[in-house]
Every structure is written in structure tokens, then in C-alpha cells.
Amino acid sequence: MDLSQLKMFKTVAEQGSIARASEMLHCVPSNITNRIKLLETELGVSLFIRKGRGLVITPSGERLLEYASKILTYCQEARRALEPSSEPAGILRIGAIESAATGRLPRVLSKFHQSYPAVQVQFSTGTWQQLVNDVAEHKLDCAVIATKDDHTDITYVNAHKESLVLIASPYAGKISVPQDLKGKRIYMWPHGCPYRQALERWVNQNQVTVDITNIASYGTILGCVSSGAGVSLVPAGFFEQFKRTGNIKGYTFTELFPVQNYFIKNSRIDLHPARNAFETLLRAELNDV
Numbered sequence: 001m002d003l004s005q006l007k008m009f010k011t012v013a014e015q016g017s018i019a020r021a022s023e024m025l026h027c028v029p030s031n032i033t034n035r036i037k038l039l040e041t042e043l044g045v046s047l048f049i050r051k052g053r054g055l056v057i058t059p060s061g062e063r064l065l066e067y068a069s070k071i072l073t074y075c076q077e078a079r080r081a082l083e084p085s086s087e088p089a090g091i092l093r094i095g096a097i098e099s100a101a102t103g104r105l106p107r108v109l110s111k112f113h114q115s116y117p118a119v120q121v122q123f124s125t126g127t128w129q130q131l132v133n134d135v136a137e138h139k140l141d142c143a144v145i146a147t148k149d150d151h152t153d154i155t156y157v158n159a160h161k162e163s164l165v166l167i168a169s170p171y172a173g174k175i176s177v178p179q180d181l182k183g184k185r186i187y188m189w190p191h192g193c194p195y196r197q198a199l200e201r202w203v204n205q206n207q208v209t210v211d212i213t214n215i216a217s218y219g220t221i222l223g224c225v226s227s228g229a230g231v232s233l234v235p236a237g238f239f240e241q242f243k244r245t246g247n248i249k250g251y252t253f254t255e256l257f258p259v260q261n262y263f264i265k266n267s268r269i270d271l272h273p274a275r276n277a278f279e280t281l282l283r284a285e286l287n288d289v
């Protein structure tokens with residue numbers, strides 16, 4: 001077993017196809033096929049099962065993938081540690097919840113690209129649970145989420161506090177008190193979303209019963225609200241991005257406290273110039289939010 005084999009194995013597992021893996025690795029498919037077969041022979045297990053034109057990873061392959069991801073990550077860290085300049089370079093895998101991705105991060109990512117052109121950013125969105133797991137398992141280098149959990153492999157850094165805005169169509173009528181939500185349909189992300197939790201606390205404290213529809217997409221929520229179908233509670237960064245183009249009106253309430261957003265990283269990885277540079281820029285850019 002060597003690093004090149006592990007890299008091939010990991011790429012095939014992620015792509016689900018030797019053909020696609022060969023394109024990414026700039027290597028002929030037959031070479032990858034032979035190296036995977038040698039790896040399976042050495043380990044005495046099957047790593048993939050052919051399904052149609054693609055491959056499905058086996059339970060043994062899933063287990064090996066965990067170790068391969070860690071080994072390759074540590075090798076990258078070792079290379080960075082030995083580089084004379086240690087300037088931010090290479091691949092930086094960033095994740096974020098959708099509200100941060102559409103609200104606050106675009107300008108941060110743009111400035112980061114201008115400041116560190118040698119860094120190739122790979123960006124993805126997901127739920128906070130998925131992002132925490134991906135950072136812990138070295139699938140992501142860092143992420144921005146809006147909830148905090150006790151995870152032994154994760155370091156949580158306060159990024160910024162996100163104010164909350166209740167949005168509605170301009171034709172929905174003025175909303176000045178929680179009681180004005182009676183009879184209105186409310187569109188929110190499913191249970192576990194901190195912004196939904198803030199809304200539920202607010203209406204419960206004011207003894208208001210509301211009808212909440214689960215929608216796991218801010219784009220869909222915006223479409224429903226702007227059409228006059230209902231209202232939603234969203235981060236201020238999201239509202240600021242879409243208040244002009246989304247045909248929505250915003251309302252703020254002192255009883256709705258800002259939600260803390262966190263920058264998370266793997267606590268086992270100390271030296272990562274690109275990640276550390278992004279963390280510094282993120283906190284500086286969002287310090288005045």
C-alpha cells in the first residue's frame with residue numbers, strides 16, 4: 001500500500017467511477033483499475049462493487065476511506081510544514097450552511113481569492129451536522145455554521161452574530177407584534193435550525209400558535225414569501241442580499257436575539273496556512289456585522 005494507491009482509491013470512491021477518477025488524476029483508467037486490484041489483493045477484501053457503469057464502495061472500502069482521508073490529509077500537512085515559505089497555497093475545502101453561503105460569505109470569498117490567488121477554494125453547502133462530520137473526518141478543512149455541539153475533534157471559533165429579520169411580501173400587511181402572525185403560514189428550515197428555534201421561542205413566549213411548513217432551501221422560502229404565500233424568519237445577511245430583488249419587506253424585533261455563527265476546524269490539524277488565513281480574513285470582515 002502506498003500514497004498513490006490511496007489517492008487513487010479515495011478519488012474513485014468520491015467520484016463513483018474509474019473513468020471520472022482518471023480524468024481528475026490525469027491517469028489512464030487501466031492503471032487505476034490495476035492499482036485498485038493490487039490494493040484489494042494486498043488487503044484481502046473487495047473495496048468496490050460494480051453497479052451499472054459505476055462503482056459502489058463496500059463496507060470494507062468505507063472503513064479504508066476513513067483512514068485514507070486522514071493519511072492523505074496528514075501528508076498534505078507535512079508538506080506544508082516543510083515548505084520554506086509556508087505561504088497559503090494549494091486546495092482549501094470550505095463548507096457552510098446555506099444562509100451563510102448566500103448572505104455573508106460571497107464577499108469574504110471574493111476578497112480571499114484576491115488576497116491569496118495561489119489557493120484553490122473548493123466550496124460546498126450542507127446541514128450543520130453534515131458539515132461538522134465532514135470537518136471531523138477531514139473531508140472539509142473548515143466550515144461556517146450557526147450552532148455549537150460538543151465534538152472532541154472540532155474547534156469552535158466565534159465568527160459573528162447574525163441578527164434576525166422577519167420577511168413578508170409588501171402586500172401581506174404590517175407585522176408589528178407576534179400576534180400578527182396568526183393565520184399566516186410560516187416557512188422555515190426543518191427542526192434543528194437555530195433560526196427556527198429562535199422563532200419558536202419567540203411565538204411560544206407570546207403564546208401565539210403558528211403553522212410552520214418545513215422547507216430546506218432559502219431559495220424556495222424566498223419564492224414562497226415573495227409570492228405572498230407566507231412569512232419567514234431569516235438571517236439579516238440573507239435579507240440584505242435579496243431585499244431589493246426578492247420583493248420582500250423586513251421587520252425586526254428586539255425580542256429576537258442575534259444568533260452566534262461559528263468558524264469550525266479540525267482540532268487535530270494545527271498547521272494549515274490557507275485555512276488559517278481564511279479564518280483571519282473571515283473574522284476581520286465580519287467583525288462589524
